[in-house]
Amino acid sequence: MARRIPVPQLEGVTREEFLQRIYPQRKPVVLKGIDLGTCTTKWTADYISQVGGTKEVKIHVSTVPQMDFIKLCLLTGLYTGLQKTSTRNSLFQSHQRALVEREEKYYLRSLGEDPRKDVADIRKQFPLLEGDIKIPEFFEKEQFFSSVFRISSPGLQLWTHYDVMDNFLIQVTGKKRVVLFSPRDAQYLYLSGTKSEVLNLDNPDLNKYPLFFKARRFECVLEAGDVLFIPALWFHNVISEEFGVGVNVFWKHLSSECYDKTDTYGNKDPTAASRAMQILDRALKTLDDLPEEYRDFYARRMVLRIQDKAFSSNYE
Template sequence: MEFRHTRIPVPEYSDVDKHRFLQEIYSARKPVVLKNLNLGSCKTKWTVDYMSKKGGGREVKIHVSEEPQMDFIQKNFIYRSLPFDVFVHRAAENKHKEFFISEEEKYYLRSLGEDPRKDVADISKQFPELAEDIQVPEFFEKDQFFSSVFRISSPGLQLWTHYDVMDNVLIQVTGTKRVVLYSPRDAPYLYLSGDKSEVLDVDTPDLVKYPLFAQARRYECTLHAGDVLFIPALWFHNTVAEEFGVGVNVFWKHLPSEYYDKTDTYGNKDPTAASRAVQILDRSLKTLDELPEEYKDFYARKMVLRIQNKAYSTNFE
């Protein structure tokens, strides 16, 4: 089945300050690309050699995959550790003289807290020598800050489609990255497993296996060095590093702190009320299994209608 997807360009804004961001952009709850922001000296300084020298030989945990499309559901990658300076040089290569699996393997770093079970990623703590080069856009209050995640990708690496529960800006410091996004309203078409889509290849999807995917509206942009992408909470996103790329994601809390799971260090656990609701729904569905098939079908449909009537909102596109 041939797949032709309408691509909706993500709008671009230039020279946006905090007031304009909050007044014109933030309340709309849609992605935008922000250009010509003052990001500090990182855009010119963060070469491979400079980052290697500044980052030094500290060990970092990385994803390594033979496949350019990383799949977090099927886990088509392995975790390995390398000194940061060695990792940066390897990640910038197209073919490797030294490798774990193959000479064309792909690398991905998502920085972690000192203790990933307790601490969030914060570039100012894990990579202070590099953090001093980057100026984060101050679009949120200090008490809203959640994490700042340092990311480095091999050329050609594609990351799985997923959503985050907090707002964030993706600062593309070096390299070029394509980003495909889907609205939270299109979740029914994305074949979700937790916070991730089972549709790994968003460009040539298997529409026999995933027929509803054709109904999802695809938003798309290409980020160049110095561009910043605002991704509102719950918007699905899929990224391809068209070149060796370095970026920083800054996450902040859109909702009051009490809405979030206090054990969440990655920013991907659903709000506590949503988690409780899903647990209740799972118990309800298990209870329906006690009925004969015809009755189970009937009452399940009534439940769907009740959810549509009581919980669905018509205020968002």
């Protein structure tokens, strides 16, 4: 079983304390006692249904608690907040009954007006809700990237993944358990792109993923009103222990030129990293011209060079 390390919890942290003492460490921390406005008491399902505004949204539906992004089924409907405008019945309530009876889980993630071009921004997609929440101003305004509105059914577990930007996970209502892994443990997570293939973290198949137990496992439970700082590149897996509403706020830790300009989700690798991976792929392809014994030998030499470069860093 992976080593379990509790994520530190700090009460009443100010902007100055965060920027000077916490942020430079580049490690997750739970911030408690932050003034988030009236959202923590207002954002019930009924309230959101009344003031959410007319918006077409997509709900991800899974037949198992561990949601696999590749196998998601997408349901699309026209909502007034969480209401279906054609019948005025709460689509949230009707789907909740159906999904519970069928043992399905649902997950809503807000999108930009055109998801291919626009980022999610609660101020634009849900302007009547935006006034209820105070986003912690722990970064410069020009660093802001997106603010993502989320709703999760109880028992839902999202896939383990990393983002390339720093973010706050604001737990407005409900409770979540969050498991995080350091970027230094990426080699134990069996990655497919930005996501881990290991879906069931509590009972992983160690025959299929034998190195997974080596990964250091950081854990915390978020209550309503808590804010989790997730540094860029930290892997995270979120389990909704209750029906909950949350907001993710992403901001640019690097200069804007470093990021892929077509990235509207904050999860495309920086352009320099993408180029390096492409060069590596071409280098490995070049070895195909050699006999197997030579391919193996020079591939191992390439691995040693990369390890030497990576492990010479003081970054933890």
